[in-house]
Amino acid sequence: MFRHGLKSVAACAVALAFSGIVQAQDSEVTQLRRELRELQERMQALEKRLQEAESHPAASAAPPSQSSGLAAFNPAISAILAGSYNNFSQDPDLYRLSGFPLASDVGPGRRGFSLGESELTFSANVDHKFAGVLTFSMNADNQVEVEEAFGTFNGAPFGIVPKFGRFLSAAGYLNEQHAHTWDFADTPLAYQAFLGGQYRTDGVQARWVAPTEHYVELGAELGNGAAFPGTPRNKNGVGSTVLFARTGGDVGESHNWLAGLSFLDTRAEERPDTIVGALGDDMPASFTGKSRTLGAQFVWKYAPNGNPTRTNLKLQGEYFWRKESGDLMAVGVPIEGDPNAGPFSARQSGGYVQGVYQFVPMWRAGLRYDRLDAGDRSAFNPQRATAMIDWSPSEFSRVRLQFARARLAPDLTDNEFFVQYILSLGAHGAHKY
């Protein structure tokens, strides 16, 4: 009985002890579970924070470095480096266009290696009403000139955009574009003959885009008239007037075009010219009178689906008609003594057509044909044919080869070969159409 009782006590004790162990184990397991759960929760919280950080990188990244207060308002600066190797069969000093008076700085450039026009442009908003642009150009002769320096005003009514200072005139399509964006290394002959290379004026411009779905733009410029075909004149008031009108649009997604008319009205006083003397030779003369030039422009661009990245084609042509009337006088010869001198009137015209095709990415090829009609002033009509190919590894660089055969005068045919580079540094400029 006792033994039995002892046995049962022992069994009870064992059972108790065992249950204690089990209980202890149970509590350890729960504690472990709890710890595990806590760990899991902490990991989840960390993962969430990581995800948040990843989805808001700007918020977690260091704030963008701020430049110091003085530099923060610096204008956008861009520089153009341009240069060329030129090979001409004729002496550039003898350059002339038969029957056309030329501005003093018009010519093909220098022989051999030569720096082109390097440009430095600053531009910025002045305040909430004005913006300004300043472009210096430095030519190969170490001369710095102010190519453009103008302000624009954006508070004018009716959508009129005024510009004032010195700027590239809208007297032609190519005229408004800086030399480094041209598709050929030099200007068309018509620009040399009628606009002195590129017509710039000191004055004011107002342009207005009609609030219609179709593009129509009208504009006017009043200037001092100092630039060729005008001359500087010691005079108050307006020396030159330019009027222009443009229209253009899309034809489907792949084609777009621009057409325009321009009119330049200016005056020249004692502008250097030549006159055919009694012996048939050229004699220095000077012209005083009115000069009026009408221009017509047309540009057509094509890119498959409107995406010019791989291939694109640009066709463009301009034509100018000029009428000059006044007095042409041989220098140093009294008017009475010269039968050719006196009241004078001349109608001349000329233009160019060109096409540039990008056949694979980065590579373009182009052809251009120039022709001038000297009117009564010469029986010879200058003309030129040009071919070029260029390579642009990016939109900021271009290397170009160009060959032209120019028949400038009856006794002057020039073969012109150019290797040109154009590099653009700094701020990303927007290019005109």
Added chain:
Amino acid sequence: MKTFIRIVLAALLASALTAHAALSIFATVPEWGALSQELGGDKVKVYVATTALQDPHRIEARPSLIARARAADLVVATGAELEVGWLPLVLQQTGKSASGPGYFEATANVPLLDKPAKLDRSEGDVHPFGDPHIQTDARNIGKVATALAQRMSELDKANAAFYQQRLQDFQSRWSAAVAKWEQQAAPLKGQPIVVQHKGFTYLAHWLGLREIAALEPKPGIEPTTAHLAEVLSLLQKQPAKMVLRAAYQGDQSSQWLAQRTKINVVTLPFTVGGTPGAKDLFGLFDDTIDRLLKGAQ
């Protein structure tokens, strides 16, 4: 003569009245055009300057864009210098300001990724403010929508309640769609991909795709044979299922790669209108995810 003048005046008046009947919006790229239309309904007139088949980096300030921007009450742009090559010129020529209420930048409402640590053109056509192609992450569209509806309400106060109501409607449909797309795209998480142009950073970030290489040696520079060979040897060590190409890009380089390695060329719409399926913003992502899932198989 008098009747003629009367007719001209009446026509001018009529055009002036119709011009003000709707808020006129000029969107630089199709995604913001589509979003403006979603939010504005018949109260807005939307003009989209570019199509999905055009490279948004290389647009010209062509005459039609100047005319349309001139007539617009609101210019909706991506910003972050995506349109730097043409929009400043269009705004300047039409006397508009890039800081007034009539100018809206989508990227101002979204944190930008890939802000370059080093600004140097030898690195290609880098975007100094970060990657502007934010529309490839659907969540960004929702963020831009809120800000855009706000701007539209400010400009056209008479219809403010209408825009806000349409915004609410759009947001509820959009967040449901985003949840659906995220669920569908779950198998894409961690997938290694190759891109032709670095234009899918936001998409990869959103869906967890791993971008291992780009076919362009530098952003904006056309793929070269030498660089493609490098990508090919990388892929032999570290294979990827697909190479992503935007609809506007040429397919030569991605096909070149596909012929030499087992990789699927996936043409993504990139924006509204890039593929037949991407008819609107919803279609854009339906089609994008669909094409990605097929490419990953």
